[in-house]
Amino acid sequence: xxxxxxxxxxxxxxxxxxxxxxxxxxxxxxxxxxxxxxxxxxxxxxxxxxxxxxxxxxxxxxxxxxxxxxxxxxxxxxxxxxxxxxxxxxxxxxxxxxxxxxxxxxxxxxxxxxxxxxxxxxxxxxxxxxxxxxxxxxxxxxxxxxxxxxxxxxxxxxxxxxxxxxxxxxxxxxxxxxxxxxxxxxxxxxxxxxxxxxxxxxxxxxxxxxxxxxxxxxxxxxxxxxxxxxxxxxxxxxxxxxxxxxxxxxxxxxxxxxxxxxxxxxxxxxxxxxxxxxxxxxxxx
Amino acid sequence: xxxxxxxxxxxxxxxxxxxxxxxxxxxxxxxxxxxxxxxxxxxxxxxxxxxxxxxxxxxxxxxxxxxxxxxxxxxxxxxxxxxxxxxxxxxxxxxxxxxxxxxxxxxxxxxxxxxxxxxxxxxxxxxxxxxxxxxxxxxxxxxxxxxxxxxxxxxxxxxxxxxxxxxxxxxxxxxxxxxxxxxxxxxxxxxxxxxxxxxxxxxxxxxxxxxxxxxxxxxxxxxxxxxxxxxxxxxxxxxxxx
Numbered sequence: 001x002x003x004x005x006x007x008x009x010x011x012x013x014x015x016x017x018x019x020x021x022x023x024x025x026x027x028x029x030x031x032x033x034x035x036x037x038x039x040x041x042x043x044x045x046x047x048x049x050x051x052x053x054x055x056x057x058x059x060x061x062x063x064x065x066x067x068x069x070x071x072x073x074x075x076x077x078x079x080x081x082x083x084x085x086x087x088x089x090x091x092x093x094x095x096x097x098x099x100x101x102x103x104x105x106x107x108x109x110x111x112x113x114x115x116x117x118x119x120x121x122x123x124x125x126x127x128x129x130x131x132x133x134x135x136x137x138x139x140x141x142x143x144x145x146x147x148x149x150x151x152x153x154x155x156x157x158x159x160x161x162x163x164x165x166x167x168x169x170x171x172x173x174x175x176x177x178x179x180x181x182x183x184x185x186x187x188x189x190x191x192x193x194x195x196x197x198x199x200x201x202x203x204x205x206x207x208x209x210x211x212x213x214x215x216x217x218x219x220x221x222x223x224x225x226x227x228x229x230x231x232x233x234x235x236x237x238x239x240x241x242x243x244x245x246x247x248x249x250x251x252x253x254x255x256x257x258x259x260x261x262x263x264x265x266x267x268x269x270x271x272x273x274x275x276x277x278x279x280x281x282x283x284x285x
Numbered sequence: 286x287x288x289x290x291x292x293x294x295x296x297x298x299x300x301x302x303x304x305x306x307x308x309x310x311x312x313x314x315x316x317x318x319x320x321x322x323x324x325x326x327x328x329x330x331x332x333x334x335x336x337x338x339x340x341x342x343x344x345x346x347x348x349x350x351x352x353x354x355x356x357x358x359x360x361x362x363x364x365x366x367x368x369x370x371x372x373x374x375x376x377x378x379x380x381x382x383x384x385x386x387x388x389x390x391x392x393x394x395x396x397x398x399x400x401x402x403x404x405x406x407x408x409x410x411x412x413x414x415x416x417x418x419x420x421x422x423x424x425x426x427x428x429x430x431x432x433x434x435x436x437x438x439x440x441x442x443x444x445x446x447x448x449x450x451x452x453x454x455x456x457x458x459x460x461x462x463x464x465x466x467x468x469x470x471x472x473x474x475x476x477x478x479x480x481x482x483x484x485x486x487x488x489x490x491x492x493x494x495x496x497x498x499x500x501x502x503x504x505x506x507x508x509x510x511x512x513x514x515x516x517x518x519x520x521x522x523x524x525x526x527x
Binding site for chain 1: 288291295298299302303358359360362363364365366367368369370518522
């Protein structure tokens with residue numbers, strides 16, 4: 001769907017390049033996570049992909065064609081879900097959606113989308129009276145108004161309660177299942193892990209890693225199993241390598257001790273994020 | 286064309302919902318009330334002031350305020366990721382303001398007709414509005430580009446008024462000598478006055494009118510090309526997470 005080759009970008013006022021020659025591909029039907037600390041170039045890359053910024057060096061291809069060759073028709077095929085509310089506060093939700101939808105040729109049916117995100121009952125309320133969570137859900141409906149082939153999602157579950165976050169995640173998964181492609185950025189690593197087929201980590205304008213969450217966990221995790229067991233009223237911990245679990249020592253422990261927990265040495269995406277980018281997720285920078 | 290029509294209609298709806306159109310109407314009513322109390326000759330002498338305030342000051346302020354709201358609510362960014370060009374967006378603003386000013390002037394003109402049995406030359410008036418509105422729409426857009434918040438917008442607007450509008454108004458209301466006219470002859474506000482005054486003057490200097498028309502259109506095009514368009518996306522997406 002998107003192919004990016006040796007992309008370089010510098011803001012006119014900056015001395016240094018913000019994007020320093022990145023390469024990646026987003027395949028049709030996949031959910032592609034794009035992760036990185038603030039200031040790493042994540043936002044700039046997204047702006048370049050949605051043509052909000054123009055690039056001089058490198059290549060971006062969308063649907064096999066140079067992105068430069070697209071005019072505003074490009075936006076018929078994409079939907080962008082912003083992190084912050086993007087609606088006219090003194091218009092109702094339906095007035096907002098009606099205004100934006102009429103800018104497109106393709107029109108999705110608004111009612112099922114609004115019902116799905118739980119806003120149909122409040123469709124005639126002024127958006128200014130919506131809660132933050134409602135505005136974020138409305139953003140997703142806005143992004144889907146034109147039946148896009150590709151969705152850009154920026155922190156789509158940020159500010160949502162677990163029930164609504166689940167609905168939004170289900171909708172994203174269904175969108176991809178039906179052939180849509182998703183470019184997702186989020187700091188909620190459990191969401192990224194749950195949704196993304198592949199993820200890329202960008203740091204200081206360069207892509208450090210691209211792979212599936214599973215492969216990354218194998219690469220960055222430890223091939224060990226840690227067993228906690230009780231003996232003499234005390235908890236003991238013993239670690240085995242993956243090869244050692246085939247030995248009698250492991251089987252013996254399992255058979256003879258009171259095992260409390262068993263953990264594989266698989267790491268989390270959060271740990272990988274910290275390791276790759278060198279930045280902690282909470283209180284980053 | 287359908288898209289422009291939709292954008293214009295959307296702009297008008299928002300002007301009404303954000304009470305900007307109401308504010309514009311209230312100002313028009315002030316002129317109507319003044320017209321009621323003044324003699325016809327007095328009001329005719331006052332008309333250039335009304336024209337200038339409506340086309341320049343009101344238009345720039347309305348556009349600046351609209352842009353401020355659209356930036357604050359990020360709707361301008363949402364429009365930029367829709368199948369429409371920046372030019373279409375700006376054109377819709379120009380058309381809405383032409384219509385807005387035309388409505389205001391029709392109200393003032395109609396009140397003058399019924400109160401004083403005086404009729405403007407509406408063809409010249411509308412032509413004048415069409416020629417000058419873009420310039421003040423662009424001023425409003427540029428003001429929003431350089432203003433960090435609404436207070437800064439109002440301050441910049443005041444500076445614009447003092448530099449651009451006040452000299453012409455000063456002459457119209459007699460607080461500045463007419464001798465300064467030779468220095469501000471090609472000031473956009475003076476050109477605006479000459480173009481709009483054609484709607485109530487007994488005779489028109491066609492050559493000067495054409496020169497003024499070409500001048501204001503050229504200045505507007507230069508502003509669009511070198512001031513408005515190059516910085517539009519940057520302004521619209523500066524605070525955008527995506």
